[in-house]
Amino acid sequence: MTEKELKEIVFTELKKIAPECDPDDVDPDENIREALDIDSYSFLQLIIALSDSTGVDIVEADYEKVFTLEGMLRYLSARID
Amino acid sequence: MKISPIEKNPAALAVTPHLLDYENTCAGFTWESVRSELSGLPEGKGLNIAHEAVDRHAAGPLREHVAIRCLGQNGRSVDLTYGGMKERSNRFANLLRSLGVAKGERVFCLSGRIAALYTTFFGTLKNCSVFCPLFSAFGPEPIFQRLERGNAKVLVTTERQYRKKVASLLERLPELRYVLLIDLEYDLNERVLSLPRLMADSSGIFTIPPTDPEDMAILHFTSGTTGMPKGAVHVHNAVHTHFITGRYVLDLHPDDIFWCTADPGWVTGTSYGIIAPLLHGVTSIVDEMDFDAERWYRILQEQRVTVWYTAPTAIRMLMRAPLEQRQRFDLKKLRLVHSVGEPLNPEAVLWGERVLGLPIHDNWWQTETGGIMIANYAAMDIRPGSMGRPLPGIEAAIVTRTDSDTVQPEGDEVQGELALRRGWPSMFRAYLHDDARYSKCFVGEWYLTGDLARRDRDGYYWFIGRGDDIIKTAGHMVGPFEVESCLMEHPAVAEAGVIGKPEPVIGEIVKVFVVLKPGFSASEELRLELIGFGRTKLGSAVAPKELAFIDNLPKTRSGKIMRRLLKARELGLPEGDTSTLEGGESL
Numbered sequence: 001m002t003e004k005e006l007k008e009i010v011f012t013e014l015k016k017i018a019p020e021c022d023p024d025d026v027d028p029d030e031n032i033r034e035a036l037d038i039d040s041y042s043f044l045q046l047i048i049a050l051s052d053s054t055g056v057d058i059v060e061a062d063y064e065k066v067f068t069l070e071g072m073l074r075y076l077s078a079r080i081d
Numbered sequence: 082m083k084i085s086p087i088e089k090n091p092a093a094l095a096v097t098p099h100l101l102d103y104e105n106t107c108a109g110f111t112w113e114s115v116r117s118e119l120s121g122l123p124e125g126k127g128l129n130i131a132h133e134a135v136d137r138h139a140a141g142p143l144r145e146h147v148a149i150r151c152l153g154q155n156g157r158s159v160d161l162t163y164g165g166m167k168e169r170s171n172r173f174a175n176l177l178r179s180l181g182v183a184k185g186e187r188v189f190c191l192s193g194r195i196a197a198l199y200t201t202f203f204g205t206l207k208n209c210s211v212f213c214p215l216f217s218a219f220g221p222e223p224i225f226q227r228l229e230r231g232n233a234k235v236l237v238t239t240e241r242q243y244r245k246k247v248a249s250l251l252e253r254l255p256e257l258r259y260v261l262l263i264d265l266e267y268d269l270n271e272r273v274l275s276l277p278r279l280m281a282d283s284s285g286i287f288t289i290p291p292t293d294p295e296d297m298a299i300l301h302f303t304s305g306t307t308g309m310p311k312g313a314v315h316v317h318n319a320v321h322t323h324f325i326t327g328r329y330v331l332d333l334h335p336d337d338i339f340w341c342t343a344d345p346g347w348v349t350g351t352s353y354g355i356i357a358p359l360l361h362g363v364t365s366i367v368d369e370m371d372f373d374a375e376r377w378y379r380i381l382q383e384q385r386v387t388v389w390y391t392a393p394t395a396i397r398m399l400m401r402a403p404l405e406q407r408q409r410f411d412l413k414k415l416r417l418v419h420s421v422g423e424p425l426n427p428e429a430v431l432w433g434e435r436v437l438g439l440p441i442h443d444n445w446w447q448t449e450t451g452g453i454m455i456a457n458y459a460a461m462d463i464r465p466g467s468m469g470r471p472l473p474g475i476e477a478a479i480v481t482r483t484d485s486d487t488v489q490p491e492g493d494e495v496q497g498e499l500a501l502r503r504g505w506p507s508m509f510r511a512y513l514h515d516d517a518r519y520s521k522c523f524v525g526e527w528y529l530t531g532d533l534a535r536r537d538r539d540g541y542y543w544f545i546g547r548g549d550d551i552i553k554t555a556g557h558m559v560g561p562f563e564v565e566s567c568l569m570e571h572p573a574v575a576e577a578g579v580i581g582k583p584e585p586v587i588g589e590i591v592k593v594f595v596v597l598k599p600g601f602s603a604s605e606e607l608r609l610e611l612i613g614f615g616r617t618k619l620g621s622a623v624a625p626k627e628l629a630f631i632d633n634l635p636k637t638r639s640g641k642i643m644r645r646l647l648k649a650r651e652l653g654l655p656e657g658d659t660s661t662l663e664g665g666e667s668l
Contacts, residue, residue, distance in 0.1 A: 037218060039621045040372040060406055
């Protein structure tokens with residue numbers, strides 16, 4: 001999977017939870033929960049959806065690593081088959 | 082399955098609990114005796130929460146003791162000592178005075194859990210103004226409703242919140258004189274000012290004016306079934322309840338490190354995230370970040386938290402995490418865990434015992450009660466699933482309404498409405514500008530809570546359900562009417578009906594059923610647009626997370642949406658009494 005494809009997957013899932021947002025406007029280093037007004041419950045839904053669509057198991061202890069867009073993309077691309 | 086009680090042996094506890102003999106303490110309890118443990122303003126000038134929580138400690142040996150430790154992102158933290166809190170809240174009080182903000186006028190705060198919120202809180206009370214918190218995940222509509230209904234004179238917020246949600250509202254808020262921005266070094270204009278600049282220009286010396294214990298101190302908005310949110314008014318006298326629950330329920334001792342995870346946008350976050358721990362002179366931990374299992378375990382370990390007050394949603398999220406994660410952390414300092422927000426399921430109480438090594442103590446109260454009313458106590462056996470027994474000084478009952486002026490108190494093991502005998506110090510004194518709704522909460526000597534419950538033969542209370550349509554999501558109340566009204570502003574929506582759909586982690590999620598206007602048809606695109614519309618207007622704390630299209634909403638003959646029926650259908654449950662349904666038959 002290319003970086004672009006991965007980014008597309010992440011953006012698609014983000015738009016399902018926060019359809020009003022434009023992920024392109026988010027600073028890659030910003031906490032997406034704060035930037036896009038995503039609460040703990042929806043963040044969990046996002047993690048589950050991303051695990052399903054990428055096949056990468058994001059374990060609880062690593063959630064802090066995926067709070068930013070950049071962190072999320074780095075985490076997923078390092079583990080994707 | 083019957084779950085055995087969790088037995089307690091107070092002698093084996095690391096710290097001897099304050100409340101050892103429940104029956105005798107209840108029998109001998111008076112609120113006057115609590116008053117004698119408070120200082121009162123010097124020279125008999127009344128009672129002010131800020132003096133009791135901050136200034137009296139700042140004048141003594143606790144001056145350099147950390148009152149509040151604010152943990153931020155990336156390991157940053159800010160310590161506010163009792164002395165520092167006094168000085169900074171004095172500055173804020175002087176600042177309000179210089180802006181002409183008078184006694185009784187409302188100062189709102191819209192921010193995350195950052196240090197400025199806490200100095201704003203105490204500074205406002207010192208000026209005898211009224212503090213009103215706004216949850217930071219509210220969108221512009223809930224913010225506007227509350228600022229307007231609460232006659233806000235000042236709003237303290239961050240630049241980001243201001244630009245995103247408030248700037249567009251200013252024209253509709255003529256009563257709002259100033260917006261103070263926490264993180265801007267210069268004034269934006271004559272109405273939007275820099276808080277740091279004003280703080281720097283203000284004196285750190287302030288004398289709290291005479292404060293009547295019945296003066297309004299805090300305004301908390303809470304959702305109702307019908308109509309817009311109601312502003313529950315609390316007075317300085319409430320500090321009696323905060324103090325005694327800090328002792329008997331939270332069981333605070335001088336060396337404790339206390340962590341209340343609630344946001345001050347909700348009543349738990351002010352009564353117990355700000356006031357109660359400081360009344361007892363302990364250190365209170367505040368975390369700016371939202372829930373994250375790893376982070377929370379790390380805070381418990383690194384901050385050496387001893388008493389922890391959290392919520393079922395968080396506990397159930399921790400329950401999902403693997404045991405291995407918990408085992409990497411040393412929680413030996415932790416000695417007492419409490420929970421509030423919604424009933425804690427028995428499995429969660431037992432999980433606490435198994436995984437944290439401590440059972441979780443559930444308790445019950447509401448925005449209107451101002452403080453914990455029914456609780457499980459450190460030295461008392463826990464019946465998992467029960468909210469516990471009434472606080473000493475509180476008389477609870479299960480009642481049935483017989484007519485509009487009378488209620489019938491019921492005996493043990495009878496289901497009815499949970500009621501409290503009126504007159505405790507932190508009882509709400511009004512719904513702002515709404516006397517009729519306030520009166521409706523009381524019948525004779527009883528405050529009717531709207532919660533259905535029963536009492537067992539040993540005096541433990543058990544929650545059964547809400548008597549109305551209010552939604553409890555992640556521990557927060559959401560009024561269906563507020564959500565329906567907002568969605569109906571969208572051009573495609575003819576009608577909307579909102580319910581709380583049961584969800585195992587957060588209790589309920591807000592789900593909306595939408596009837597479209599002619600000319601619009603249901604599609605995934607429109608569904609997402611409406612979800613986004615709700616989020617933009619209401620914010621994530623209130624907006625529906627699920628949306629379904631429906632041809633028509635079930636209504637009574639008088640045109641009221643039958644949310645109960647919508648919910649029964651959603652859950653595939655029997656529809657119950659539908660005799661008042663429009664058309665007179667089940668659809």
